[in-house]
Amino acid sequence: MHMGHMRNYTIGDAIARYRRMRGFNVLHPMGWDAFGLPAENAAIDRGIHPRLWTLQNVAEFKKVLQRFGFSYDWSREISTCAPEYYRWNQWFFLRMLERGIAYRKKSRVNWCPRCQTVLANEQVVNGFCWRHEDTQVEAREIAQWFWKITDYADQLLDDMKEIEAGWPERVLAMQRNWIGKSQGARIRFAVPDLLGESIEVFTTRIDTIYGATSIVLSPEHPLVGKLLDGVPGAAGLEKEWNRLRQRVKKTEEIATAEKEGFFTGRFAVNPFSGDRVPIWVANFILAEYGTGAVMSVPAHDERDFDFAKKYRLPMRVVVQPASGNAIPGDQVRGVYTEDGRSFDSGEYTGLTSEQARAKMTTDAEARGFGKAQTTYRLKDWGISRQRYWGTPIPVVYCANCKVVPVPDSELPVLLPDSVQLIEAGQSPLATSPEFVNTTCPKCGGPARRETDTMDTFVDSSWYYYRYADPHNDKAPFDKEIIRHWLPVDQYVGGITHAILHLLYSRFFTKFMRDIGLVKINEPFTRLFTQGMVQKGGVAMSKSRGNVVGAIEMAEQYGCDTGRLYTLFAAPPEKDLEWSDQAIEGCSRFIHRVYRLVDAQAERLRNAPAFDDSKFDFAKASEKEKALLRKAHQTLKRVTSDFEVRWHFNASIALIMELVNELHAQEPLDQGASPAVVKRTIEMLILMLAPVTPHLSEELWEILGHKGGILDVPWPEYREELAHEEQHEIIIQINGKLRGKILVDDGLGETELKERAFADERVKHMIDGKSVVKTVVVPQKLVNIVLR
RNA sequence: GCCGGAGUGGCGGAACUGGCAGACGCGCGAGACUCAAAAUCUCGUGGUACUUAGUACCGUGUGGGUUCGACCCCCUCCUCCGGCACCA
Numbered sequence: 066m067h068m069g070h071m072r073n074y075t076i077g078d079a080i081a082r083y084r085r086m087r088g089f090n091v092l093h094p095m096g097w098d099a100f101g102l103p104a105e106n107a108a109i110d111r112g113i114h115p116r117l118w119t120l121q122n123v124a125e126f127k128k129v130l131q132r133f134g135f136s137y138d139w140s141r142e143i144s145t146c147a148p149e150y151y152r153w154n155q156w157f158f159l160r161m162l163e164r165g166i167a168y169r170k171k172s173r174v175n176w177c178p179r180c181q182t183v184l185a186n187e188q189v190v191n192g193f194c195w196r197h198e199d200t201q202v203e204a205r206e207i208a209q210w211f212w213k214i215t216d217y218a219d220q221l222l223d224d225m226k227e228i229e230a231g232w233p234e235r236v237l238a239m240q241r242n243w244i245g246k247s248q249g250a251r252i253r254f255a256v257p258d259l260l261g262e263s264i265e266v267f268t269t270r271i272d273t274i275y276g277a278t279s280i281v282l283s284p285e286h287p288l289v290g291k292l293l294d295g296v297p298g299a300a301g302l303e304k305e306w307n308r309l310r311q312r313v314k315k316t317e318e319i320a321t322a323e324k325e326g327f328f329t330g331r332f333a334v335n336p337f338s339g340d341r342v343p344i345w346v347a348n349f350i351l352a353e354y355g356t357g358a359v360m361s362v363p364a365h366d367e368r369d370f371d372f373a374k375k376y377r378l379p380m381r382v383v384v385q386p387a388s389g390n391a392i393p394g395d396q397v398r399g400v401y402t403e404d405g406r407s408f409d410s411g412e413y414t415g416l417t418s419e420q421a422r423a424k425m426t427t428d429a430e431a432r433g434f435g436k437a438q439t440t441y442r443l444k445d446w447g448i449s450r451q452r453y454w455g456t457p458i459p460v461v462y463c464a465n466c467k468v469v470p471v472p473d474s475e476l477p478v479l480l481p482d483s484v485q486l487i488e489a490g491q492s493p494l495a496t497s498p499e500f501v502n503t504t505c506p507k508c509g510g511p512a513r514r515e516t517d518t519m520d521t522f523v524d525s526s527w528y529y530y531r532y533a534d535p536h537n538d539k540a541p542f543d544k545e546i547i548r549h550w551l552p553v554d555q556y557v558g559g560i561t562h563a564i565l566h567l568l569y570s571r572f573f574t575k576f577m578r579d580i581g582l583v584k585i586n587e588p589f590t591r592l593f594t595q596g597m598v599q600k601g602g603v604a605m606s607k608s609r610g611n612v613v614g615a616i617e618m619a620e621q622y623g624c625d626t627g628r629l630y631t632l633f634a635a636p637p638e639k640d641l642e643w644s645d646q647a648i649e650g651c652s653r654f655i656h657r658v659y660r661l662v663d664a665q666a667e668r669l670r671n672a673p674a675f676d677d678s679k680f681d682f683a684k685a686s687e688k689e690k691a692l693l694r695k696a697h698q699t700l701k702r703v704t705s706d707f708e709v710r711w712h713f714n715a716s717i718a719l720i721m722e723l724v725n726e727l728h729a730q731e732p733l734d735q736g737a738s739p740a741v742v743k744r745t746i747e748m749l750i751l752m753l754a755p756v757t758p759h760l761s762e763e764l765w766e767i768l769g770h771k772g773g774i775l776d777v778p779w780p781e782y783r784e785e786l787a788h789e790e791q792h793e794i795i796i797q798i799n800g801k802l803r804g805k806i807l808v809d810d811g812l813g814e815t816e817l818k819e820r821a822f823a824d825e826r827v828k829h830m831i832d833g834k835s836v837v838k839t840v841v842v843p844q845k846l847v848n849i850v851l852r
Numbered sequence: 853g854c855c856g857g858a859g860u861g862g863c864g865g866a867a868c869u870g871g872c873a874g875a876c877g878c879g880c881g882a883g884a885c886u887c888a889a890a891a892u893c894u895c896g897u898g899g900u901a902c903u904u905a906g907u908a909c910c911g912u913g914u915g916g917g918u919u920c921g922a923c924c925c926c927c928u929c930c931u932c933c934g935g936c937a938c939c940a
Binding site: 233234235236237238239241242243245247249266267268269270281322324347348349350351353354355358359360361362366367368369371372440442560563564633634635636639640641642644646647648649650651653654656657660702705706710712714715717718719720721722725728793795797799800801802805837838839840842845846848849850 | 855863868934936
C-alpha cells in the first residue's frame with residue numbers, strides 16, 4: 066500500500082469523521098475486492114494458492130489501514146472471494162438468465178495473450194489490454210456469457226439527469242461517449258444485378274441521400290463475395306479484397322490511415338432519387354458499426370469527400386448553408402458538413418436539414434425501404450473469464466437438456482481448491498474432474514459444469530449494497546435495510562473507473578430495480594474522483610517502482626503527518642506530486658501544535674470550563690476577543706469547506722493561521738485567561754480531528770477530557786464571537802488601491818464616503834480633478850472615479 | 853476532428869457571490885539561541901525603476917470586450933492534461 070491508496074482513504078475518512086461529529090449516522094465500510102487476475106498471477110509466480118496469497122495480503126492491508134486510523138466499521142468487512150459473498154453473484158447471474166439479460170453466444174471477442182483470458186470491451190484501451198499497456202488484444206471466436214447492458218443504454222443515458230448535480234461532468238461525458246448513442250435511419254438500397262438482394266446502410270444524415278453517389282461496404286460485409294461473383298475481372302478484385310481485410314489494428318493508425326477501396330462492378334439503386342450508384346468496398350468502413358455499409362455523400366461528409374477525391378467519384382451538393390447563396394449542385398467547392406437547407410433533393414428541396422430528416426424517414430418507412438434507427442457504441446458486457454480466481458458461473462451442460470441453470474438451493478457453486486493453474490489459454494476449472502463432472506439438475510443424467518469464471522467487475526458492481534447487510538444468508542441483502550442506507554450518499558474513487566466499475570454499477574442497480582430488489586435508479590448520489598499521487602510526474606505504482614510506501618512513510622513521519630500532507634498539499638481532486646520537503650512542513654506543524662498544548666498542559670488542564678455562549682464582552686480583554694474571533698472565523702470557513710467544497714488544503718491553511726495566532730499570544734498568561742485559551746485550543750483540536758485524529762485524541766486527553774474525541778460534537782459557530790468591531794475599508798481611485806481606513810462596523814454609505822474623502826492622500830490625489838462618480842460597497846470599499 | 857478540464861511567484865497552491873492578487877506551506881535570505889551544529893524562534897521574500905522610510909509603474913497563458921472595478925463574466929487565439937475517434 067502506498068500513499069496513493071492512503072490519499073483516497075484519507076479523504077473518505079476525513080469526511081466520515083466530520084459528519085459523525087456533526088451527529089450523522091455514518092456508514093463507512095471497507096472490504097476486499099479479492100478475486101482477480103493479479104492475485105492469481107502473483108500466486109502462480111510464488112507457487113502458492115491464490116486464496117492463501119489473497120488472505121495474507123488482506124491481513125497485511127488491514128493492518129496498515131488500522132494503523133492509519135481510518136474509521137471503518139470492521140464489523141461490516143466483506144471479501145468478494147468468500148463463498149458467502151460470491152454465491153450472490155451466482156444468484157444475480159441466475160436472475161439475469163431468467164430474464165434474458167444473460168445469454169451465451171459464440172462471437173469475436175477480445176483476447177489478451179498475457180492475461181490468457183477474454184476481456185470486456187471496457188477493458189480494452191486503444192486496442193491494448195488495460196492491464197498490459199504493451200500487449201495488443203487479439204480477436205478470438207469463443208462462446209461466452211454476455212450480459213445485456215445494451216438493454217439499458219437509454220436508461221444509462223437518461224438517468225444521468227438524476228446524478229448530474231453530484232457527479233463530475235467529465236465522468237458523465239466519458240460514459241455518454243462510451244454509450245455512443247446516435248440517431249438516424251436504416252435505408253435499403255436494392256441491387257438489381259442480384260435479384261432479391263439489397264444493401265442496408267445506416268446514416269444519421271438521411272437528408273443528404275440525394276447526394277449519395279456510391280455505396281461503400283466494409284471488407285467484412287457478408288455480401289461482398291456474392292457481389293464479386295461473376296463480375297468481369299473478379300480474380301483481381303478478390304486480391305484487392307483480401308488485402309483490405311488485413312486492416313491495421315491500432316486505433317491511432319486507423320484514424321489516419323490512407324483510405325483505400327475498389328469498385329465491385331455492381332450497382333445499387335438509391336430509393337429516393339432512383340439513381341444507379343456504384344457499389345464500392347473500402348477499408349474505412351467499420352463492420353461492427355451500423356450495418357457495415359454506408360451511403361457515400363462526398364459533398365457533405367469529410368471521409369466520403371477524401372475517398373471520392375482520391376478515386377474521382379462524382380460529387381453532388383444537396384445541402385446549402387441556410388443563409389448562403391445557392392451554388393450549382395455539380396460544382397463542389399469543398400465539403401460542407403453542417404446542417405442547412407436541402408437543395409436539388411426532389412420534393413424535399415427547400416426544407417431545413419432537420420425537417421428533411423424527419424420527412425424522409427417517415428416516407429422511407431411508409432414506402433417500405435427504411436426506418437428510423439438508433440445505434441449505440443456500447444456493446445453487451447462479456448463476463449466469462451478463462452481463469453481460476455473468480456466466481457464460478459452457475460450453469461451445467463447436459464446432453465439432453467442443454468444449458469441448465471444451477472438451482473438456487475444448490476448455491477454457492479464452490480470454487481474448487483485443487484486445480485492446475487497454468488493450463489494456458491483454457492479454463493483452469495476444467496482440470497478438476499470433481500468440479501466438472503456433475504449431474505443435471507433437470508434430468509439427473511451426467512452433465513458438465515461451466516468452467517469459466519465471472520469477470521471480477523461483477524463482484525464490484527453491487528458490493529456497496531452488501532455493506533448495508535453484510536451477513537445476510539437468505540438474500541444478497543434485506544430490502545428494508547437497503548431502503549434505509551442506499552443510495553450511497555458519497556462515493557470516493559479514482560477516475561480510472563469512469564466507464565468500467567461506475568457504468569457496471571449503474572447497470573446492476575437498474576437490473577436490481579427491475580427485479581424488485583431496490584427502488585432506486587442510481588447507486589451513487591455524489592461521486593468524487595480524487596487525483597492521483599504522483600512521483601516524478603507519473604502516478605505512483607508498484608510496476609513503475611516510484612511508490613512511497615504507507616508504512617515507510619508512517620515510520621518516518623507518523624500517520625497523521627501523512628494524512629495532513631495528502632490533504633494539505635493540493636485540493637483533493639487534483640493530482641498531487643509527492644515531495645519529501647513539503648511533508649517536512651506538515652511534520653513541523655504537528656509538532657508545533659503538540660508543543661502548544663504540551664508546554665502549558667498543567668495550566669490548561671486546571672483551567673475552568675468555558676461556555677462561549679455566555680461570553681461577556683464587557684469584561685473580556687482585547688486578546689481574548691481576538692482569540693475567540695479568530696477561532697470562530699476559522700470555524701466558519703472550515704465548516705463550509707468540509708460541508709460543500711472539500712477544499713481541505715484551504716481549511717488546513719486557516720487552521721495553521723489560528724495556530725500562528727495562538728503562538729503569537731505567548732506567553733499565554735498575558736492578556737488572556739486560561740479558560741479562553743483553553744477553549745480556543747479545544748476548537749483547534751476539534752477542527753483538526755477529522756484530519757489528524759491521533760494527534761487530536763492525544764491532545765484532547767492532555768487537556769483533561771475523558772472519553773474519545775470521536776464522540777465530541779463539532780463546535781458550534783457563533784456569529785457574535787466572529788464579529789469584527791472594526792473593518793478595514795479600502796479606498797480605490799479609478800479602481801486602483803490608494804489607501805485603507807479603519808472604520809467602526811455598521812457605518813453607513815454617507816459616512817463612509819465622508820471618511821474616504823477626508824483621507825489626506827485621497828484629498829491630494831483628487832486635487833485638480835473632477836469626481837465623476839463614487840461607488841461605495843459597505844464593509845468593503847469606496848471607489849472614487851476621477852476624470 | 854469532437855467532448856471534458858486546466859493555465860496565478862523559484863515550487864505546491866489561496867483569493868467564498870465581480871471588490872486589497874499571491875493566504876498557508878515549501879524553498880531561499882538575514883538574524884536570535886549555541887563553543888558549534890541540529891531543533892526552535894523572529895524578520896524578509898512577485899517583477900522593474902528611483903537615494904532610503906517609501907513612491908510609481910508592471911503583473912493571474914494571448915489579444916480584445918463588458919464594468920466604477922475582472923484571476924473571476926463574454927468573445928478570439930495559444931499551450932498542456934484527460935476521454936472518444938474513418939461511429940457514417
